[in-house]
Amino acid sequence: MEQELLDLLVEHFQDRIAGSVKSDKRVEIFTSTSAIEDVLMYAKNVLGYIHLVHFSCVDWIEENEFELMYAIFSPKSKITIMSKVRVDRENPVAPNIDYIWRHANTFEREIREMFGIEFTGLIAEKEMILEDWIEMPPMRRDFDTAEYAKKTFFDRPGREDAQDVRETIIKRTGEELPEFSKKYSR
Amino acid sequence: MKQDRSTTLYLGPQHPGITGNMMIKLQLEGDTIVKATTHVGYLHRGFEKLIERRNWLQSFTILCRMCVPEPDPNEENYARAVEQIEGREVPERAKYIRVLVLELARLASLLLWYAGQPGSAGLYTMGQWSVGDRNYILDLFEELTGGRIYHMYIWPGGVRRDLPEGFGDRVLKVMDYLEKRWKDYDRLMFDNAIFQKRAKGVGIINPKKAREWGVVGPPLRGCGIKSDVRIDEPYEVYDKLDFQVPDMYKDGDVWSRALVRRFEFLQSISIVRQVIEKMPQGPVFNKIPNPHKWVVPKGDALVKTETVRGESAFYVVSDGSNKPRRVHLKGPAYIHGFTLLEDVLVGANLADVSFIMNSLGTCPPEMER
Amino acid sequence: MVNDKESRKIVDIIQDFARKSSLFVLAYGTGCGAIEIPPTMTSRYDAERFGIRGAATPRQADVLLITGYLATKSLKRVIRAYEQMQNPKYIIGFGSCTINGGMYWDSYNTINRLDMYMPVDVYINGCMPRPEAVIAGFAKLQKLIQAGKADGWERYQNNLEFYRKNQKKIIHNWVMPDYNW
Numbered sequence: 001m002e003q004e005l006l007d008l009l010v011e012h013f014q015d016r017i018a019g020s021v022k023s024d025k026r027v028e029i030f031t032s033t034s035a036i037e038d039v040l041m042y043a044k045n046v047l048g049y050i051h052l053v054h055f056s057c058v059d060w061i062e063e064n065e066f067e068l069m070y071a072i073f074s075p076k077s078k079i080t081i082m083s084k085v086r087v088d089r090e091n092p093v094a095p096n097i098d099y100i101w102r103h104a105n106t107f108e109r110e111i112r113e114m115f116g117i118e119f120t121g122l123i124a125e126k127e128m129i130l131e132d133w134i135e136m137p138p139m140r141r142d143f144d145t146a147e148y149a150k151k152t153f154f155d156r157p158g159r160e161d162a163q164d165v166r167e168t169i170i171k172r173t174g175e176e177l178p179e180f181s182k183k184y185s186r
Numbered sequence: 187m188k189q190d191r192s193t194t195l196y197l198g199p200q201h202p203g204i205t206g207n208m209m210i211k212l213q214l215e216g217d218t219i220v221k222a223t224t225h226v227g228y229l230h231r232g233f234e235k236l237i238e239r240r241n242w243l244q245s246f247t248i249l250c251r252m253c254v255p256e257p258d259p260n261e262e263n264y265a266r267a268v269e270q271i272e273g274r275e276v277p278e279r280a281k282y283i284r285v286l287v288l289e290l291a292r293l294a295s296l297l298l299w300y301a302g303q304p305g306s307a308g309l310y311t312m313g314q315w316s317v318g319d320r321n322y323i324l325d326l327f328e329e330l331t332g333g334r335i336y337h338m339y340i341w342p343g344g345v346r347r348d349l350p351e352g353f354g355d356r357v358l359k360v361m362d363y364l365e366k367r368w369k370d371y372d373r374l375m376f377d378n379a380i381f382q383k384r385a386k387g388v389g390i391i392n393p394k395k396a397r398e399w400g401v402v403g404p405p406l407r408g409c410g411i412k413s414d415v416r417i418d419e420p421y422e423v424y425d426k427l428d429f430q431v432p433d434m435y436k437d438g439d440v441w442s443r444a445l446v447r448r449f450e451f452l453q454s455i456s457i458v459r460q461v462i463e464k465m466p467q468g469p470v471f472n473k474i475p476n477p478h479k480w481v482v483p484k485g486d487a488l489v490k491t492e493t494v495r496g497e498s499a500f501y502v503v504s505d506g507s508n509k510p511r512r513v514h515l516k517g518p519a520y521i522h523g524f525t526l527l528e529d530v531l532v533g534a535n536l537a538d539v540s541f542i543m544n545s546l547g548t549c550p551p552e553m554e555r
Numbered sequence: 556m557v558n559d560k561e562s563r564k565i566v567d568i569i570q571d572f573a574r575k576s577s578l579f580v581l582a583y584g585t586g587c588g589a590i591e592i593p594p595t596m597t598s599r600y601d602a603e604r605f606g607i608r609g610a611a612t613p614r615q616a617d618v619l620l621i622t623g624y625l626a627t628k629s630l631k632r633v634i635r636a637y638e639q640m641q642n643p644k645y646i647i648g649f650g651s652c653t654i655n656g657g658m659y660w661d662s663y664n665t666i667n668r669l670d671m672y673m674p675v676d677v678y679i680n681g682c683m684p685r686p687e688a689v690i691a692g693f694a695k696l697q698k699l700i701q702a703g704k705a706d707g708w709e710r711y712q713n714n715l716e717f718y719r720k721n722q723k724k725i726i727h728n729w730v731m732p733d734y735n736w
Binding site for chain 3: 129134135138143148152154156
């Protein structure tokens with residue numbers, strides 16, 4: 001059933017998409033920003049994938065790309081299609097899909113604020129969650145939240161970054177670590 | 187000069203009628219709402235950023251705090267996603283215990299709703315009863331996990347520890363009590379003329395549009411659409427359990443949603459009883475490696491759970507290191523609180539705002555995380 | 556000579572007794588700790604026994620309960636609510652995240668130490684504190700009030716510059732009225 005759906009999609013869009021059956025009830029397709037609107041429209045209006053389950057973004061800083069993930073679900077076939085699109089990280093622009101699903105608007109606003117991806121033609125207030133934010137979008141991988149917190153907020157003494165409890169105790173008291181507990185230590 | 191009759195009212199963030207800490211900007215004409223805009227961000231903690239800095243096991247302690255009234259589905263969802271990426275097996279008994287915990291959490295959350303829904307119409311007695319009764323479930327949680335609200339009990343590969351001796355009997359005792367109380371709640375809340383008059387015909391969702399607008403959970407079932415992740419995509423052992431999903435309440439108003447929740451309350455009690463009865467013996471967890479060195483292979487997974495407010499979906503991505511790349515939650519409130527609430531509030535009365543919010547299950551910590 | 560510590564008159568003692576016996580808590584759930592407030596207020600724990608009850612508006616409230624982490628956006632509103640409250644007023648920091656940031660200590664959007672921004676009278680430790688702990692915290696506050704030691708509001712008035720400096724460090728767009736009473 002998942003394979004049939006995939007064949008149908010590939011037949012319709014030819015080389016504009018590629019995909020695989022990910023697992024039970026999950027089909028994964030890879031496409032481009034120019035094709036994603038067509039794919040989603042086709043899936044919604046023709047195949048009956050009427051429910052947008054999830055719309056997420058992952059920062060792949062090593063490959064200098066963002067990956068957008070649109071998960072759509074059909075109540076009839078009970079299959080979820082995860083369509084993935086890669087966007088360039090230097091100039092991130094993606095198509096706006098809130099005319100297909102109204103609630104995509106919320107996802108897009110959040111992704112715009114948290115990752116700095118522009119959606120062409122998205123009409124909404126710029127500020128959604130953050131207020132008076134002047135740094136880079138916080139969900140990008142190169143934004144260091146601990147450093148920012150240290151710089152901005154006040155630390156209470158005694159609170160340091162993720163320490164090993166055993167090592168801390170050894171440092172403080174000077175006692176030897178038992179043999180059996182060494183394998184649990186970092 | 188043209189007379190502008192509309193008033194702008196900022197409802198929240200400090201307002202007793204608002205569920206949680208959020209703000210709705212209302213455009214009013216008289217006391218009828220012409221435009222509503224949701225503003226959030228008062229509870230944003232940046233969970234998804236923090237998880238990038240925690241390893242796979244440390245993430246549990248903060249993941250459950252994403253939604254306060256019902257933290258367990260988040261743990262279960264995340265654990266299941268990690269299991270899917272890794273291909274880790276879960277013992278049968280652990281699956282039953284997970285369902286038990288999930289259903290108890292659902293009951294606890296429903297009892298909180300039993301307090302909030304009539305409370306926002308001015309019927310405070312109900313809250314005294316149901317929040318008091320909720321303590322009995324929290325006591326069970328405390329015995330099982332050590333915490334009243336946050337449990338960190340469900341792990342990848344199983345659950346943290348086995349049930350204490352005689353726990354099943356105590357659960358059944360509480361279930362008997364709650365079933366008895368359910369009839370009292372009916373008399374106090376559903377037979378109450380004030381509640382009926384406030385609830386009927388208020389906050390209507392168009393059943394034809396509901397699916398397209400992304401409505402999930404009780405609001406969708408209140409439109410007469412039979413949809414539940416537990417039957418659409420059975421997870422854990424829900425396919426072996428016998429329960430019904432209501433599709434007989436078709437009006438799409440607050441009253442229908444209240445009846446759906448009333449129905450689900452009994453269903454949850456029945457599921458808990460079945461779980462206790464059918465629970466097999468055996469181990470409760472598969473051992474996970476040393477958490478500091480635990481590496482999950484590259485991959486991603488999208489998992490869904492039915493929480494009390496509707497379908498909640500987790501997208502977990504691993505880049506093959508000892509920390510998650512991305513954990514992204516879409517809770518039901520993410521849709522109910524923004525586009526849906528803004529739409530349903532138009533034309534409603536100002537006094538009904540918190541009433542409608544409660545019935546849609548708006549949960550700000552989940553909306554902004 | 557109200558609240559002059561060297562010469563506490565009998566009238567002060569009576570005044571403080573009255574104050575401690577009726578604490579109106581501002582109903583502002585600023586964080587996830589708000590989930591333990593309904594159990595505290597309802598049948599099993601029933602905080603109203605101690606004269607603790609909710610107030611809907613800041614001007615009618617005595618106690619500001621900071622239930623958990625404060626996002627920077629929330630902090631602005633909390634300061635506004637606090638400054639609207641009438642003297643004497645008290646702050647209870649609820650949960651570990653108000654003490655040192657708790658598990659959100661490295662978050663870019665939550666403050667770590669509440670007492671750098673607002674004068675805290677009592678801290679309640681835990682994540683999340685149980686209703687008993689909440690009631691114990693209130694009992695401690697009542698003792699402090701009776702002894703005339705809950706002077707957070709005086710500290711705020713006397714060290715306003717210190718608090719303002721810290722507050723303005725994270726609230727860039729300061730559009731609030733001056734605190735002048």
